[in-house]
Amino acid sequence: MVLDLVFFSALLCWLPVVGAPSAGMWWAMGVSYSPASTEQILCAKVPGLVAKQARYCRKHLELMPSVAEGAQKGIQECQWQFQGRRWNCTTIGGDPSVFGKVIEKASRESAFVNAILSAGVVHAVTRACASGEPLSCSCDKRRKPPPDDEWKWGGCSEDVKFGVRFSRNFLDPRENRRKARSTMNRRNNEAGRQAILKNMETKCKCHGLSGSCEVKTCWKQQPDFRTVGYLIKEKYDSATEMEITFRREDRGTVEDLEPKNSHFKVPTFSDLVYYEPSPNYCEYDLDSGSFGTYGRRCNASSDGIDGCDLMCCGRGYNTMSEETVERCECQFIWCCKVKCKSCQRIYDVHTCK
Structure with missing residues (x-):
């Protein structure tokens, strides 16, 4: 099951959806994102949201433009990271899934898309909170004592825990926890969040006369999103192949995911997982969503994937x-x-x- 979330564009240019689409994506709003006012956003009219998501949208209405911005960040970073690959994160205009049929498969590419978009939401929401504009969030007030007397906490530490919690509460409720694809989606969503949470940076600034460092204040800041993209790309290259197992419960059968190769380490919540092979992306194939590589630019002097x-x-x-x-x-x-x-x-x- 794909993340079955159709969202709105930040300009209220509603997606061309017929009926109840099975491949609609919440991130479609990021394709034509431009800053939106909260007055434009009507959570009850967003197609595809479950009740819990709609309530969360209404509760955090002022942060919804940041969700759109995060989606745009994720899409742009996906295209940067894969620009020299056979699959180059192509977006399809007018398609409610943005990426087309390619993400219907439970492949490495789908895993990366989920992770980078989840990370985009964390990054954009957290940064918006630190700007001081939203009323529902602000800087991180939870500070441990500094490790020495040379510096003290100051400035505005970005509250990444709020951003991570927001991403979980908004993105994950749609998933059916009894289905393997939903388990995969949730795990890859979390891997995107962990790429930011585990790589927060300490930034410092000196204060004093003539540039002296009599007082040094430090704060926590998210890594640059390009850095996040590289981190998740590394997880893509080392993603763990899983297989579906079945477990009986009183309410029916539950699909679980287990590593296909028992000799490999069990993936953590920071790792990407998948259970279906990728298309080779060499040929145009409408059924798999592959556009092929005919006419693509390549590097004649490279022995790598871009060669x-x-x-x-x-x-x-x-x-x-x-x-x-x-x-x-x-x-x-x-x-x-x-x-x-x-x-x-x-x-x-x-x-x-």
Whole structure:
């Protein structure tokens, strides 16, 4: 079961949904995000939300634009991390799932999408709280004593625990805890949150005359979201393959997930999990959601996944020259401007056959 959450865009451009879609995603609102006022958001009219989510939306109405921003962050980071891969996190305009059929499979790619979007919500909500604008949250007041006398707590430590709790309460209730796909989704949601929670940074600032450090105040801050993306990408590369097991309860059968290979370590809540193989993404396949790699740019000098041999799946590649105009021979002129020439450059561009 996919995360069956259809949400609204921040501009109230309602998604083109017919009936009750089975592949709608709450993160669809992040595709065309722009800052929205809370007056625009009508939680009761958001299709696909369960009652608990709708109540949570109403309770934290002022934070819903941050949820949209977090979705946009996650989508953009997904596309950055996979820009040189056969699957490049392509979004599909007008599709309520944003990513199309590719995330209907319980694959590594679906695992990454869930994790990066969950992390995006944590990051955006936590940062909004630290800005002081929302009334329902603020800075983190829970501070342990500093480790020494050289510094003291100050500034505004970002309350990441609130952001993590918000993400859990808003994203997870839709999942059916008796189904394997829902278990996978929840675990990968949590892995995205842990990527931020376990990597909070201590930032410090010195105070004193002439730049001296008579007093040093420090605070906790989330890592840059690009760093979060790299962390989750590492989890994608080492994701654990699972298999479905069945357990009988009084209310019926429950689907659980267990590691497929008992020789590997049991995944923690910081790890990504999946249980279905990925398409090879080489060929266009409507059923699997693969767009293929025909016409994709590749790096002829690379032996990695972005190289033409792997990207083009052995089909070969075409090479053509591309001319661009760039600034060159720039000089600093006192005072105070930079003067540059315009130079024509010719590059070889390689695309998959």
